[in-house]
Amino acid sequence: MSDSIVDKVRDAGVVGAGGAGFPTYVKLSAKADIVIANGTECEPMLESDQHLMTTMAEQVLEGLSLAMESTRAGSAIIAIKKKYTSAIQAFEKHLDRYPNVRLHFFESFYPAGDEFVVVYDCTGRSVPEGGLPIEVGVVVQNVATLANIARAVQGNPVTSRFITLAGEVAQPTTLHAPLGTAYEFLLDQVGGFREERFSGLVADDLALVEGGPMMGRVVPADNVVTKTTGGLLVLPKRGPVVTQLTRDLTTTIRRGRSTCDQCRDCTELCPRFLLGHELQPHRVMRAINYGLDLPPRTVTAAVLCCECRLCEAFACPLELAPVTYYKAIKQALREQGWKNEIHRNRDLQPHSMREYRRVPTTRLMDRLGLARYADMHAPLRATLVQPDSVRIPLRMHIGAPAQPVVKVGDQVKTGQVIAAKPDNMLGVPVHASIDGVVTEIANAYIRIERSK
Numbered sequence: 001m002s003d004s005i006v007d008k009v010r011d012a013g014v015v016g017a018g019g020a021g022f023p024t025y026v027k028l029s030a031k032a033d034i035v036i037a038n039g040t041e042c043e044p045m046l047e048s049d050q051h052l053m054t055t056m057a058e059q060v061l062e063g064l065s066l067a068m069e070s071t072r073a074g075s076a077i078i079a080i081k082k083k084y085t086s087a088i089q090a091f092e093k094h095l096d097r098y099p100n101v102r103l104h105f106f107e108s109f110y111p112a113g114d115e116f117v118v119v120y121d122c123t124g125r126s127v128p129e130g131g132l133p134i135e136v137g138v139v140v141q142n143v144a145t146l147a148n149i150a151r152a153v154q155g156n157p158v159t160s161r162f163i164t165l166a167g168e169v170a171q172p173t174t175l176h177a178p179l180g181t182a183y184e185f186l187l188d189q190v191g192g193f194r195e196e197r198f199s200g201l202v203a204d205d206l207a208l209v210e211g212g213p214m215m216g217r218v219v220p221a222d223n224v225v226t227k228t229t230g231g232l233l234v235l236p237k238r239g240p241v242v243t244q245l246t247r248d249l250t251t252t253i254r255r256g257r258s259t260c261d262q263c264r265d266c267t268e269l270c271p272r273f274l275l276g277h278e279l280q281p282h283r284v285m286r287a288i289n290y291g292l293d294l295p296p297r298t299v300t301a302a303v304l305c306c307e308c309r310l311c312e313a314f315a316c317p318l319e320l321a322p323v324t325y326y327k328a329i330k331q332a333l334r335e336q337g338w339k340n341e342i343h344r345n346r347d348l349q350p351h352s353m354r355e356y357r358r359v360p361t362t363r364l365m366d367r368l369g370l371a372r373y374a375d376m377h378a379p380l381r382a383t384l385v386q387p388d389s390v391r392i393p394l395r396m397h398i399g400a401p402a403q404p405v406v407k408v409g410d411q412v413k414t415g416q417v418i419a420a421k422p423d424n425m426l427g428v429p430v431h432a433s434i435d436g437v438v439t440e441i442a443n444a445y446i447r448i449e450r451s452k
């Protein structure tokens with residue numbers, strides 16, 4: 001049975017829905033003690049996982065049960081924010097049928113959803129530096145991924161997802177959208193940009209942020225929904241979020257050189273430092289800014305950074321960005337083919353003040369200039385939106401892009417394979433998300449026009 005779970009999950013194109021899109025069948029092939037359902041959804045303003053848990057709690061539990069069966073785990077934990085009361089009630093209705101599953105409640109802090117943080121807080125186990133949760137017997141799956149596992153085993157591939165539209169939109173809403181739907185279409189569905197604005201902004205002053213305000217990116221309106229997109233935010237171009245997300249490396253280094261006073265605040269609040277990792281962002285600032293002769297491991301410790309952006313967006317009083325330095329160093333190390341064999345400490349001692357240094361989401365939102373959105377909610381509109389066409393990326397996952405198996409002019413049905421996983425390579429197939437005709441096959445995507 002376990003092999004067939006793995007096969008069905010792979011063939012249904014299931015990938016990590018809350019992160020970079022790692023193919024789920026690989027995680028389900030491992031042997032673990034505990035499976036954690038990650039429902040902490042720590043990015044401010046996003047509600048897609050919250051709505052999914054409330055409306056699809058049974059599927060999440062079924063997916064969790066299948067993940068336990070596949071990994072032969074003896075127990076499971078649902079990591080969820082204490083304030084998600086509707087989702088908690090939805091789970092509690094069914095928990096008596098899942099005696100080995102328990103809920104673990106999180107306060108609203110950032111980054112509660114970081115895998116290393118989730119594993120430590122739920123189990124007390126420290127994932128080694130540069131390691132994976134499986135090294136301490138744990139598999140972590142996002143709740144949307146678990147719902148997709150349950151659907152996959154029933155023969156339903158991944159063709160849609162929930163996505164929160166919030167910020168300067170007329171009606172903040174969590175939509176259910178076919179993969180490949182353009183953001184401009186989704187914006188129309190929520191009434192476009194907000195007319196009554198607090199700040200008198202006009203559309204030219206706004207930017208689209210895909211994902212959350214911390215780890216998202218600024219994108220054009222013709223970008224499309226993928227398997228990993230949980231949110232689309234419309235935010236002021238001149239606000240802290242968009243300014244920080246678009247600041248280039250040269251400007252970042254120039255600002256860092258002229259103003260970093262080595263106060264250490266970035267290090268003292270870094271979630272990985274607080275877990276005991278050898279990551280001290282103030283030291284990389286010193287090394288790069290002043291060219292001081294610090295040990296090379298100060299720089300190579302970049303591989304331990306999870307890119308949560310807390311150092312830049314909250315900790316540093318000057319909005320300096322050690323994270324940008326770390327990203328650039330990681331890129332350079334990758335290009336040099338550098339392999340991490342030195343940052344592998346397994347004997348981690350979390351900081352004694354860690355409990356008291358969690359960053360509450362409300363304070364983070366204040367700092368990010370998002371306080372005006374704190375009381376806004378994005379209720380779920382569960383009916384699938386109906387775009388006239390979709391542009392489905394061939395790579396919505398880590399690994400090799402899927403290879404088209406259809407041609408222009410083919411009629412396709414929702415759920416039909418349109419691009420296959422390359423043999424012997426990490427990856428997953430891609431399926432049609434609407435019924436229609438294939439009208440374009442490009443290097444990176446397949447376009448389908450809806451049948452009239």
Ligand code: SF4
Binds near residue numbers: 326
């Ligand atoms: S982004 Fe900053 S705060 Fe987050 S892990 Fe990296 S160095 Fe630490």
Ligand code: SF4
Binds near residue numbers: 260316
């Ligand atoms: S918090 Fe800012 S000023 Fe202080 S050491 Fe870090 S980067 Fe420099």
